Amino acid sequence: MSADKFSNPVVRWIDHRLPIFTFMDHELNEYPTPKNLNYFWNFGSLAGISLVIMIVTGIVLAMSYTPHVDYAFQSVERIMRDVNHGWLIRYIHMNGASFFFIVVFIHIFRGLYYGSYKAPRELLWILGVLILLLMMATAFMGYVLPWGQMSFWGATVITNLFSAIPMVGDSIVTLLWGGFSVDNPTLNRFFALHYLMPFLIVGVVILHLVALHRFGSNNPIGIDPSGPQDTVPFHPYYTIKDFFGLSIFLSLFAATIFFFPNFMGHPDNYIPANPMQTPAHIVPEWYFLPFYAILRAVPDKLGGVLAMFGAIAVLFILPWLDRSPIRSGNFRPIFRIFFWVFVADCVALGYLGGMPAEGIYVVLSRVATAWYFLHFLAILPLLSVIETPRPLPQSLSKSVLGGTAMAGAASAVKEKV
Amino acid sequence: MAKTQTLKQEDTPANMGRRDFIVVASYAMAGIGLASVAWPLIDQMNPAADTLALASIEVDISKIEVGQAVTVKWRGKPVFIRHRSETEITSAQSVQLSDLKDPQTDDERVTNPQFLVMIGVCTHLGCVPLGQKTGDVKGEYDGWFCPCHGSHYDSSGRIRKGPAPLNLEIPPYQFASDAVIKIG
Numbered sequence: 002m003s004a005d006k007f008s009n010p011v012v013r014w015i016d017h018r019l020p021i022f023t024f025m026d027h028e029l030n031e032y033p034t035p036k037n038l039n040y041f042w043n044f045g046s047l048a049g050i051s052l053v054i055m056i057v058t059g060i061v062l063a064m065s066y067t068p069h070v071d072y073a074f075q076s077v078e079r080i081m082r083d084v085n086h087g088w089l090i091r092y093i094h095m096n097g098a099s100f101f102f103i104v105v106f107i108h109i110f111r112g113l114y115y116g117s118y119k120a121p122r123e124l125l126w127i128l129g130v131l132i133l134l135l136m137m138a139t140a141f142m143g144y145v146l147p148w149g150q151m152s153f154w155g156a157t158v159i160t161n162l163f164s165a166i167p168m169v170g171d172s173i174v175t176l177l178w179g180g181f182s183v184d185n186p187t188l189n190r191f192f193a194l195h196y197l198m199p200f201l202i203v204g205v206v207i208l209h210l211v212a213l214h215r216f217g218s219n220n221p222i223g224i225d226p227s228g229p230q231d232t233v234p235f236h237p238y239y240t241i242k243d244f245f246g247l248s249i250f251l252s253l254f255a256a257t258i259f260f261f262p263n264f265m266g267h268p269d270n271y272i273p274a275n276p277m278q279t280p281a282h283i284v285p286e287w288y289f290l291p292f293y294a295i296l297r298a299v300p301d302k303l304g305g306v307l308a309m310f311g312a313i314a315v316l317f318i319l320p321w322l323d324r325s326p327i328r329s330g331n332f333r334p335i336f337r338i339f340f341w342v343f344v345a346d347c348v349a350l351g352y353l354g355g356m357p358a359e360g361i362y363v364v365l366s367r368v369a370t371a372w373y374f375l376h377f378l379a380i381l382p383l384l385s386v387i388e389t390p391r392p393l394p395q396s397l398s399k400s401v402l403g404g405t406a407m408a409g410a411a412s413a414v415k416e417k418v
Numbered sequence: 419m420a421k422t423q424t425l426k427q428e429d430t431p432a433n434m435g436r437r438d439f440i441v442v443a444s445y446a447m448a449g450i451g452l453a454s455v456a457w458p459l460i461d462q463m464n465p466a467a468d469t470l471a472l473a474s475i476e477v478d479i480s481k482i483e484v485g486q487a488v489t490v491k492w493r494g495k496p497v498f499i500r501h502r503s504e505t506e507i508t509s510a511q512s513v514q515l516s517d518l519k520d521p522q523t524d525d526e527r528v529t530n531p532q533f534l535v536m537i538g539v540c541t542h543l544g545c546v547p548l549g550q551k552t553g554d555v556k557g558e559y560d561g562w563f564c565p566c567h568g569s570h571y572d573s574s575g576r577i578r579k580g581p582a583p584l585n586l587e588i589p590p591y592q593f594a595s596d597a598v599i600k601i602g
Binding site: 057061 | 458459461462463464466467468469
């Protein structure tokens with residue numbers, strides 16, 4: 002049936018035996034997509050492209066990098082000064098990590114606002130959180146590789162988190178280090194794992210896409226398309242929209258690389274690692290700051306570590322915390338307010354994570370940390386019960402084309418609830 | 419319905435031509451963009467600045483006795499320097515060009531006939547020929563012999579017999595003084 006689609010006889014011959022063209026046509030061309038997606042739906046494809054940029058530049062950097070404590074720092078400086086276009090490739094990789102996280106954070110908040118984690122997309126969401134975890138591990142180990150002061154002390158602090166585990170903590174840390182401090186064996190294994198993990202991410206991304214294409218994208222209204230009149234083919238409508246978003250993303254990315262390449266980095270990492278002296282004020286990369294703030298907010302070693310990992314863990318069970326049947330925040334007047342409070346809370350945690358752990362910052366960190374967990378564990382479950390949602394439109398088309406959009410909406414809500 | 423009709427009116431040949439132009443121009447721009455991004459990623463594999471900076475060396479040849487040869491490393495490859503004897507020079511100079519696979523006179527291959535400087539890499543598949551040390555097999559033409567696939571080079575380093583297509587390569591070099599040559 003689908004073989005008739007291709008006029009090229011070679012394509013038809015291959016497709017009959019290996020239906021890869023049918024697959025691509027089905028998933029990338031005719032794939033029915035809700036016609037009301039806004040620009041927040043660009044960030045999935047942007048994240049995918051960021052991953053590709055990171056893998057390509059990373060493989061290239063590995064060709065000139067030496068994972069040895071005596072040579073790592075110098076080999077990175079050699080990339081910056083001597084390797085052809087090395088400065089460009091490294092700055093792309095370095096800032097690419099930040100941009101990848103910016104894109105992924107927006108992608109996650111998009112999902113939080115529009116209820117993209119709700120049935121039947123719970124696994125899709127969980128795979129996404131898994132990708133976030135893998136990204137964080139990859140980014141952390143990548144930051145260690147240049148073997149500057151921040152690399153070394155970041156590695157020391159983060160690996161020491163595991164020493165909080167009762168009984169076996171110290172043995173685990175020794176195992177991670179391959180010695181009695183962060184040293185050459187640590188650097189070697191971090192390099193090996195930093196090279197491996199992006200490919201694990203690719204694997205989970207593929208699962209993420211399979212799960213996505215099972216039911217298709219959620220949309221700003223949050224109701225399911227009721228038929229072909231509510232969808233458009235992915236190509237050309239969303240390919241062109243994604244490309245437009247990509248061009249803006251790449252412009253900002255390029256501007257950062259060329260004009261502010263070290264804006265999101267830390268100058269102390271241009272000092273070679275010194276195991277004898279810790280920098281006065283050490284902070285992780287900006288994308289870890291909210292989690293770092295949560296770690297420091299709890300005045301107990303094990304408690305802090307548990308809170309920090311709990312901040313991610315709570316995302317895994319989010320589909321079962323928010324029981325409201327209404328997906329989109331557009332129709333949940335109270336949720337909507339709390340959503341923005343939560344966004345502000347995360348930004349505040351990010352700010353506090355970058356401040357010294359003293360005085361008012363400690364108090365504020367504790368309040369913000371408490372709110373973070375309160376949002377997931379108390380506010381969302383409670384809202385699912387007490388909130389009265391606004392009436393939903395009858396269909397995507399009606400919400401887009403206007404007219405009698407709201408007619409009979411009340412009964413639709415009753416049906417859903 | 420009214421909307422559909424307006425769309426149809428816009429599908430005039432002139433408009434279609436303009437759209438084709440926009441599509442082709444977009445693809446061209448995308449192609450140029452991709453190529454300019456691909457180039458740095460490929461070019462980074464070429465020698466880096468510090469590798470190129472090590473690309474020339476100086477060798478003191480005053481200690482090399484007649485008949486002796488030394489091997490020095492230049493750009494990661496062996497360079498053969500032989501202080502040739504009178505016999506070797508005469509035999510190298512007396513060869514008929516018609517006997518050679520890669521015709522070249524001995525004069526073309528040396529600056530000073532006493533010192534033959536060449537890259538010691540067989541032009542067949544890159545092995546290092548024997549003939550530098552006393553006791554080495556020198557091949558049927560009293561020069562060098564490549565043990566990998568049996569190429570024979572004469573006392574001017576020219577290919578005489580075997581699968582190699584070309585004479586041993588002469589690196590760029592000059593005499594910095596009577597006693598020192600600068601290779602590269």
